[in-house]
Amino acid sequence: MSNDEFIITPREDKTVTMSIRIEKILQEQLDELARKSNRSRNEIINMALEYALKNVRFIDSTND
Template identity: 60%
Template sequence: MDNDDFIVTPKEKSVTITIRVDKAIADKLDSLALQSERSRNELINMALDYALKNVKFMRSTSENKRK
């Protein structure tokens, strides 16, 4: 490969979804977007990625009491 090559990679696939959030959450996201110079969409993707990587499932409280 030469330094003058024009390299094109596949675009990451994304989908559009619609969600409703409390106004307070939207306001916090907008504030963080301004502070970080990132888009609200980018912050939401970062937060969802973090949550999915760190999610832990727990049994319900009633199931825990039976054990």
């Protein structure tokens, strides 16, 4: 019998659960893209949010 141990350590959870409301047409388009790309809806949403946040340009109209 081997003395090799099967060691499990706590997983660092880097995610949070959120609830959002979106238009039905967006959900349908999202589901279609997920199906075509063989990715989960969650994965597509995360990719889209990361892209949007990296490429957003905020225009503050209160500083005119």
